[in-house]
Amino acid sequence: MIEIRFHGRGGQGAVTASRLIAEAVAKEGKYAQAIPMYGTERRGAPVTAYVRIDYRPIRRRDLVHEPDIVIVIDPILSRKPSVAAGLKSGGLLLLNYPTPPEEVEIGGDFMVSTVDATTIALETLGRPITNTAVLGAFSRVTGITKLKSLEEAILKRFPGEIGKRNVEALRRAYEEVHLPKPAKGPLRPREEEPPHVTGYGVLKSVADWRVFRPVVDLEKCVGCRLCWIYCPETAISLVDEKPIIDYDKCKGCGICVHECPVKAIEFVRESV
Numbered sequence: 001m002i003e004i005r006f007h008g009r010g011g012q013g014a015v016t017a018s019r020l021i022a023e024a025v026a027k028e029g030k031y032a033q034a035i036p037m038y039g040t041e042r043r044g045a046p047v048t049a050y051v052r053i054d055y056r057p058i059r060r061r062d063l064v065h066e067p068d069i070v071i072v073i074d075p076i077l078s079r080k081p082s083v084a085a086g087l088k089s090g091g092l093l094l095l096n097y098p099t100p101p102e103e104v105e106i107g108g109d110f111m112v113s114t115v116d117a118t119t120i121a122l123e124t125l126g127r128p129i130t131n132t133a134v135l136g137a138f139s140r141v142t143g144i145t146k147l148k149s150l151e152e153a154i155l156k157r158f159p160g161e162i163g164k165r166n167v168e169a170l171r172r173a174y175e176e177v178h179l180p181k182p183a184k185g186p187l188r189p190r191e192e193e194p195p196h197v198t199g200y201g202v203l204k205s206v207a208d209w210r211v212f213r214p215v216v217d218l219e220k221c222v223g224c225r226l227c228w229i230y231c232p233e234t235a236i237s238l239v240d241e242k243p244i245i246d247y248d249k250c251k252g253c254g255i256c257v258h259e260c261p262v263k264a265i266e267f268v269r270e271s272v
């Protein structure tokens, strides 16, 4: 049996990715389970999902605690050594990360593979929804499911133009993934909180949930307050009728960028 754990954030499609893998391997005659774990229902919050794959019917129903493969679809979570918690010796850590595996700062007795899924998603879908790109990388580096089976599963779930663009992201990542190398970074500090623990409270900083940072151009701002009204995290306060963003509270959802009527808020990609 192969056991997989996904890490992502609400809105990036970790749960959908787990289901697409399960559907793809089922097309190939294998048995699969996809198990979502939502935790807090909050856009941007850490999300975990699990997949089991076997040639025989699967009787287990518990969560996966010692995965053979960990897949991280969020580039900021990919910096956290704790994503490798419980990963089996000789297992695979597949990260959405912009640099080759040799530059990943995570150590252990497992292999690391990377793909810049955020760039691929932005260039094919126009949005940082990275799940289908990461699945292309998964197909190439593990061979557990064929690219064609994943393409069929994607087109069934997303018919039309959206499906075609997701298949493009899948194929690009298949070609561009950095193949696995032994993990060489520093070992995980014991006290670090595993990212798959959900249930964040409002007092905890959500700064590291962000893939993009909103930046206000105060010259363009006309003081309409819409960003202040719509921000779901109360990260925006008004000083002299102009918005000031508290970046400890901002999770990078982009609602303020979308709502600003004069395009005074730019969304700038955070560096990984």
Ligand code: SF4
Pocket (backbone or CB within 6 Å): 214, 230, 231, 232, 233, 234, 235, 236, 245, 249, 250, 251, 252, 253, 254, 255, 256, 257
């Ligand atoms: S400041 Fe903007 S991007 Fe940040 S949480 Fe509020 S609405 Fe979302």
Ligand code: SF4
Pocket (backbone or CB within 6 Å): 216, 220, 221, 222, 223, 224, 225, 226, 227, 228, 242, 243, 259, 260, 261, 262, 263, 264, 265
């Ligand atoms: S929505 Fe735009 S124009 Fe209105 S207060 Fe916010 S930044 Fe200024």
